[in-house]
Amino acid sequence: MRSLLKFISRYNYSITFFFLLIFSFFLVLNxxxxxxxxxxxxxxxxxxxxxxxxxxxxxxxxxxxxNTILINENLExxxxxxxxxxxxxxxxxxxxxxxFLSAQVINNSLNKSKNYITIDKGFKxxxxxxxxxxxxxxxxxxxxxxSDNFSTIISLLNTxxxxxxxxxxxxxxxSINWDGKNPREVKLLYVPKHVxxxxxxxVITSSFDSIFPKGIEVGKISSINEDTNSNFYDVDxxxxxxxxxIYNVYLVKSFPFEEKIKLExxx
Amino acid sequence: MKNKILIFIVLLFIQVFxxxxxxxxxxxxxxxxxxxxxxxxxxxxxxxxxxxxxxIGLFVDMFNxxxxxxxxxxxxxxxxxxxxALKIIGEEKIDELNDISVHELGNIQYFIFSFPIMxxxxxxxxxxxxxxxxxxxxxxxxxxxxxxxxxxxxxxxxLFLESKLRDEWR
Numbered sequence: 001m002r003s004l005l006k007f008i009s010r011y012n013y014s015i016t017f018f019f020l021l022i023f024s025f026f027l028v029l030n031x032x033x034x035x036x037x038x039x040x041x042x043x044x045x046x047x048x049x050x051x052x053x054x055x056x057x058x059x060x061x062x063x064x065x066x067n068t069i070l071i072n073e074n075l076e077x078x079x080x081x082x083x084x085x086x087x088x089x090x091x092x093x094x095x096x097x098x099x100f101l102s103a104q105v106i107n108n109s110l111n112k113s114k115n116y117i118t119i120d121k122g123f124k125x126x127x128x129x130x131x132x133x134x135x136x137x138x139x140x141x142x143x144x145x146x147s148d149n150f151s152t153i154i155s156l157l158n159t160x161x162x163x164x165x166x167x168x169x170x171x172x173x174x175s176i177n178w179d180g181k182n183p184r185e186v187k188l189l190y191v192p193k194h195v196x197x198x199x200x201x202x203v204i205t206s207s208f209d210s211i212f213p214k215g216i217e218v219g220k221i222s223s224i225n226e227d228t229n230s231n232f233y234d235v236d237x238x239x240x241x242x243x244x245x246i247y248n249v250y251l252v253k254s255f256p257f258e259e260k261i262k263l264e265x266x267x
Numbered sequence: 268m269k270n271k272i273l274i275f276i277v278l279l280f281i282q283v284f285x286x287x288x289x290x291x292x293x294x295x296x297x298x299x300x301x302x303x304x305x306x307x308x309x310x311x312x313x314x315x316x317x318x319x320x321x322x323i324g325l326f327v328d329m330f331n332x333x334x335x336x337x338x339x340x341x342x343x344x345x346x347x348x349x350x351x352a353l354k355i356i357g358e359e360k361i362d363e364l365n366d367i368s369v370h371e372l373g374n375i376q377y378f379i380f381s382f383p384i385m386x387x388x389x390x391x392x393x394x395x396x397x398x399x400x401x402x403x404x405x406x407x408x409x410x411x412x413x414x415x416x417x418x419x420x421x422x423x424x425x426l427f428l429e430s431k432l433r434d435e436w437r
Contacts, residue, residue, distance in 0.1 A: 019340060027335030113397045
């Protein structure tokens, strides 16, 4: 015992170093670490409030850009209503089963391989983990961590995020994932080579992941590479949303999906 | 000492709220965190050094949603810095120094001391963030960012850190 204490007191510096090293390595590897989801993310009380203050100041400088975006959004909505009225078509998303909650982006990282977005809505506003997040242009990500007043969203520009999608024209089930390179493009995965694909085809959400309702736009095919050794295409998707200018987002509450998740979780 | 702590706090806030989100010309990142880790007082085998580095890194991680990346990088850098300082400066001389700064070491010795640490710092960030440094983009990122940060650190020291030698001369 005495020799152990002697050893510890002699090498306490190196022991502390290796302890901290192993602990931080554990933090890097373990994404579902409980402390991470409760405290050490940008939706916690301290960082969330800092980002809110920062955003409150900086948002004044981008009012003109926001106005332009809102005007364009309004125009697009008016056009869509007119088209739906004239065609007597049913709406793409059945609003009786889907609820939306608007939120403001207060922090958005873009220069890492695992990017996150922080919004100013939290548990008190009805936000829960795994809610889908969209903008007027398309899919943004899903809620990862929730505190009382803030939430952290795992962005589409995060290499560990996979989204279940459909190629709209061919109805081919697929997935998308970001390869960490170009923030305007993601990869379309698992589309077999026998499916006829063309540049410009739309990629939409499939609803199979129980996060997004079917039909929300993700992007359009921008390049197709057939010269791969696998049975699948190498396809790039140009995202419909520019992640450099996201100010407002909508959280999607898909009511039937909660029932679906419960049903699927029964052994 | 109080002034130094205040400057470090300001640097930390600049890192977290401004520079974390900016990449200049796709290859350059300015990271004041490395200034703090390099300029923080040297003490031989100091657990305090390690703990301060860990908690500063954890603070950056918390705002950056990168839990573990900066805390791990910070403790490795401080551990390496303390070993490297002994090797480059020598045990006898290092005890006489107030800070490990360009004022105390001179330009050449300071370059030999700090530039390899910069390279290690950005290499660790690249490894932990993107898993591979053997891509041209990542190699350029490490080199250019190290050079930029080294130059800014010199500028920072000439502007904000007092030179004890200059004071003695007066």
